[in-house]
Amino acid sequence: MSPLRARMFDRLAITEGRSQRYGTQFRCDNGKWRAYPIEDVTGLESRRQTMNFSVDFATYKAHFEAQPSCPQTLSPPPAGMVIDD
Numbered sequence: 001m002s003p004l005r006a007r008m009f010d011r012l013a014i015t016e017g018r019s020q021r022y023g024t025q026f027r028c029d030n031g032k033w034r035a036y037p038i039e040d041v042t043g044l045e046s047r048r049q050t051m052n053f054s055v056d057f058a059t060y061k062a063h064f065e066a067q068p069s070c071p072q073t074l075s076p077p078p079a080g081m082v083i084d085d
Contacts, residue, residue: 006051010036017078022048023057028070029083035061037081 003024010020019039026033038044044057053060077083 001051003051003053006048006053014078022051022053023060026064027073027075027077029073029077031069031072033064033067033070034081034083035064037078 003022006022007024010022010024013020014025014036019037020035021039023035023038023044025036027036028034048057
């Protein structure tokens with residue numbers, strides 16, 4: 001399996017209002033990148049390994065967090081997504 005398929009799966013899940021499976025999708029709120037909700041977080045790294053991601057989720061997330069301020073995502077956050085400041 002490839003990371004591209006995982007990204008496509010997550011994008012579709014977010015578009016349909018579901019939680020993402022592989023932790024590839026982020027949105028910008030209050031100038032910070034935040035991951036969309038992830039299903040079964042405890043199994044995340046195992047799923048990412050199955051899809052042959054080159055980095056773990058913590059490293060992937062750190063890449064986003066290291067970026068300068070981002071433009072606000074225009075769509076509202078999904079139900080249940082906590083936006084901390």
